[in-house]
């Protein structure tokens with residue numbers, strides 16, 4: 063296999079007593095679209111900031127594009143486009159001025175800027191808003207401008223920290239169209255996201271938990287890690303239904319999604335009738351009951367629960 067474009071060995075970052083990154087070992091190949099998911103405080107931002115050279119490393123280390131993260135961060139910088147989780151544009155500058163600012167920062171020559179900036183504006187759907195101040199853009203437009211700004215020096219590697227959080231579904235889809243386009247052109251993308259549908263679109267996903275990468279694989283493999291099958295049940299009282307179901311044989315786990323319960327059972331064929339009977343015996347009305355294929359979200363919740371039990 064080719065040499066990974068990002069290679070980390072035992073990368074550790076501590077904030078006083080807190081170990082935000084605990085011996086992360088990870089290899090990402092050129093052209094991967096790698097998703098980072100995990101609960102709040104898992105260490106996703108810390109990992110991306112460390113890769114971007116914005117945080118020092120406590121122990122361990124690694125390379126980006128063959129350069130040592132600790133010693134050669136200046137050589138790594140031109141290869142990277144980093145989009146921070148928090149808003150990082152200049153509010154008082156216009157869309158165009160922001161793009162020019164980032165172009166200058168990365169020493170993009172004026173003639174190349176003149177070619178590239180209109181393309182980026184078009185790409186981000188911002189051509190009509192060049193003179194609007196960043197402060198006056200909608201949330202989705204701000205995110206797209208931030209992405210366009212990270213692309214102005216054509217970096218081969220993108221580090222994107224929750225680029226679509228808080229963005230409406232239409233803009234989120236547009237944003238992903240842009241990402242898919244970049245991915246198809248060969249850009250390596252490392253993206254953190256709270257959205258499981260986004261994780262599902264990645265070529266590989268790493269689930270971070272308490273500073274570690276708990277699992278790292280393709281979405282399909284992660285989904286298949288769930289041992290058992292899910293039955294989706296909607297009743298008139300999900301709290302009582304949950305209590306009833308948890309006592310039944312063959313029920314491994316019950317996850318709630320609003321009013322719906324997703325019940326992990328050893329065999330749905332074997333258990334569906336038993337579940338129905340138990341709910342009816344407890345005077346619960348079943349509005350819906352059906353086997354549902356496992357999703358990423360369920361797989362992650364299940365993995366994290368298991369880890370919590372071990373700890």
Ligand SMILES: Nc1ncnc2c1ncn2[C@@H]1O[C@H](COP(=O)(O)OP(=O)(O)OP(=O)(O)O)[C@@H](O)[C@H]1O
Nearest residue numbers: 077080082100101102103104105106107108109147
């Ligand atoms: N500068 C800092 N000083 C002290 N602690 C920090 C600092 N930055 C992060 N932490 C801590 O490190 C841990 C990991 O934080 P991080 O921001 O990387 O999580 P995250 O996975 O990005 O979470 P979120 O999904 O909420 O963005 C948290 O416990 C956080 O409080």
Ligand SMILES: [Mg+2]
Nearest residue numbers: 106107108147
């Ligand atoms: Mg974060």
